[in-house]
Amino acid sequence: MTAYIIRRLLYAVPILIGVNLITFLLFFVVSSPDDMARMQLGVKRVTPEAIATWKRERGYDRPLLFDQEATGPGKVTDTIFFAKSVRLFAFDFGSSDSGRDIGFDIAQRMWPSLAIAVPVLLVGLAVNISLALFIVFFRATYLDYASVVLLVAMMSISGLFYIIGGQYLLSKLFHLVPISGYDTGLAAWKFLVLPVIIGVIGGIGTGTRWYRTLFLEEIGKDYVRTARAKGLSERLVLFRHVLRNALIPILTGVVVVLPLLFMGSLITESFFGIPGLGSYTIDAINNQDFAIVRAMVFLGSVLYILGLLLTDISYTLVDPRVRLG
Structure with missing residues (x-):
């Protein structure tokens, strides 16, 4: 197992180098x-002196690839x-263009x-399964057919509809939770309830239909x-046979998503004013702060490769054939 993990990690090195190089060229x-x-x-008219000063302060006054x-x-x-x-390979992300x-x-x-x-993943997984x-x-009843139609309809609805609809019903109409914002500590729960509910409901269509397909195959x-x-x-x-034997494709979807949880949701965090990594990336794009965007692209690549490695390892835990092989 140790040799397998090391070999997979070595495979990841050229992938990260390629992603890093392509990002740099872009x-x-x-x-x-x-x-x-x-x-x-x-500003429309920028003096060459101002451009030179900006590049010097941020380290952009050097040659691109070779000096x-x-x-030596x-x-x-x-x-x-x-x-x-x-320096990103040492997780030294440096400073943003704003300092x-x-x-x-x-x-x-x-x-x-x-x-x-995390709550969206755990609650959504339990609800969908x-x-x-x-x-x-x-299966093969009118309830099954009606459920498939409803799931396809939910898949066809944009995630923005769930966000705007949830904000209108639960925040503006019934005043149950704040419409947006964030707080520190335990006081943050009231700002997280609505995004979590919307995240779970928005994933029911795709998740439930996919798990239904897996269970019908088994x-x-x-x-x-x-x-x-x-x-x-x-x-x-x-529950004892079908669910257990469908764990491998379920783990494939779950474990790959785990590292990407750190990256946050671009749309959800932006609409609800959550100061997470998703809104951090969106703000960097809007402000054209390319140092942050490069760092987030590299971090996302590392986490995705880590997710694939965790997926392969998890196979050995649920399938004896993989472990014996």
């Missing part, structure tokens, strides 16, 4: 440091690529993102017919 070749300076200074005038390792290290991209410590901001903002994402098992129990297999022949009730067949 930001610095398509948009040069001079263009970034003009956008940040926000011909330097000697400085030809590579004294470049924008090394200062802004290579803030990106690493400090990430450490502070990941907790509000987790406060929303329970509803899917209930629908499969009444319920037609030979081991299910054998369990019924032994006299087991349909409820025991569903």
Whole structure:
């Protein structure tokens, strides 16, 4: 197992290098440091002196990839690529174009993102699996057909509809929870209730329909017919056999999502004023702070690869065939 994990981690290195290089080219070749300076200074007529000062203060006055005038390792290290991209592998995110410590901001903002994402994941998983098992129990009936139609309709509705509708009903009409905002400590719960409810409801259509499909594939297999022949009730067949054998595709969806929970939800956090990593990324895009965007793209790549590794490891815990192999 240790050798397998090390091998998978080594596979991730060239992927991260490729993502880092492509991100760098997108930001610095398509948009040069001079263009970034003009956008940040926000004026139509910017003097060359102002552009030079802005680049010097933020380390953009160096060569992009190779410094011909330097000697030794400085030809590579004294470049924008090394200062802004290579250091990301050590999780040294540096400073934003506005001067803030990106690493400090990430450490502070990941907790509000987790406060929303973790309850949405756990509650949504329980609700979706329970509803899917209930629908499969009444499969091939009018209840099953009506449920599929309702789930497809819920999948077709934009997430913005759930957000705006929830804010109008629970906040503006009934005044049950604040419409937006955030607070620290235990007082934050009242600001998290509405985003969590909307996140769970918005995922019912896709999640329940997917789990229903998984359970229907399992319920037609030979081991299910054998369990019924032994006299087991349909409820025991569903929960003891079908659910257990469907854990691998369920884990595939759940474990991959786990690391991405840190990244937050761009739309939800922006609409509800939650100071998480999602709104942090949106604000950086709106302010054209490319240092933050690059850091978040790299962090998202690392977390996604970590999720794939956790998925492979989790297979060995639920499927003896993988473990024995």
